[in-house]
Amino acid sequence: MAELKIVELDRIRIPEIRVSSILDEEQRALLSSTIKEIGVVQDIVVRRAGVDQYELVAGKSRLEELKTLGFQETTVKVIDADDKLGLIINIVENVARGSYDYISISRAIRRLKETGCTPQELERIFPWQRRWIQFIEDLQDLPGDVTEAIANRRITPTHVQLALNLTTPYEVHDGLRTAINLGWDTGTFKTFVQNRIEQLEHAKREAEAKGVEPETPPAAPEQLIRYKQCLLCGYKKPAEQVTVQLVCEPCKDLVGYVTELEGPPEDAIKTVYAALQAYYGQRPSHGKLVEQVTREPWTQPTQPPPAPMGTPEPTELSVQAFSVLQKLRYGQIGEDLARGWLLGLGTPAAEVDKSINRVKSGLAPT
DSSP, X not given: OOEEEEEEGGGEEOOXXXXXXXXXXXXXXXXXXXXXXXXXXXXXXXXXXXXXXXEEEEOHHHHHHHHHXXXXXXXEEEEOOOHHHHHHHXXXXXXXXXXXXXXXXXXXXXXXXXXXXXXXXXXXXXXXXXXXXXXXXXXXXXXXXXXXXXXXXXXXXXXXXXXXXXXXXXXXXXXXXXXXXXXXXXXXXXXXXXXXXXXHHHHHXXXXXXXXXXXXXXXXXXXXXXXEEOTTTOOEEEGGGOOOOOOOHHHHHHHHHHHHHHOSHHHHHHHHHHHXXXXXXXXXOOHHHHHHHHHSOOOOOSSXXXXXXXXXXXXSOOXXXXXXXXXXHTTSSOHHHHHHHHHXXXXXXXXXXXXXXXXXXXXXXX
């Protein structure tokens, strides 16, 4: 049963393990001005901890502000609660506010387990799934500089999740220290982790090829974050050229297919542009595409794209193949590109040679 009571501030002890909400400067100023003008709006909650002694359950910011303003006593709500219930009330009040210190939550979770709290109870207390609750509890076991940075909100638990993809405990710790020192957000740190893993794997492959022990290359963090992997073409691009947009699966498959055959998109797009212009003739095109492909003159590929596996051989030229030969006849495309297209359309190699030789002799394709 709860009761209201006037208590001297010095008789209220703040427990070592508790969850604290984090107030920014504006929120602290508002709290201070409110207490000055009208007092404490929401009573501080405490539980008994001996004769005329109390332990804080909820209201640390209010208690500290009262002391700062020179108050000697205040009205508190005294509740009957053991360690477990007192900590649960403290957690619920602070987590509900949405701005809190994850390390204090980590320690509170472990303390609750020590009081006999089951995983099912923890899932009812916290708005998280069991795996995330366990992950948050484990944060307190990280090196001191990392836990301090998490508590001060210089990095987040998501930074830690990303770092755990690195290959060794040293790489994990070094990566997190880098994120702390350089003030990286999770997006930038994700780029670093991905590129660092690739850098280490590349060094390992090179060492295996030479038959020597691999050496760990220096991380060079500023260089590693300069490039991100495009989800469509799969190539590394300058970070400022990689944007986050919604892409449908057919578009993703199309781009992946073209870049697999023709190489990096800067080269592949020129081949596609020239091929479509040759096939359809001059047609209006996307402005940015025209600007990109005309920045440098397109050169005909030295090797035609390979013919797809398992393509049935037709008995006569298809309409598409006939159109390709017509363009070759009138000089709109070169011989190598025409040969590649014809093979790609499933035209038998012997028929391709025969048709191209006919066109080169000045005869119309048949």
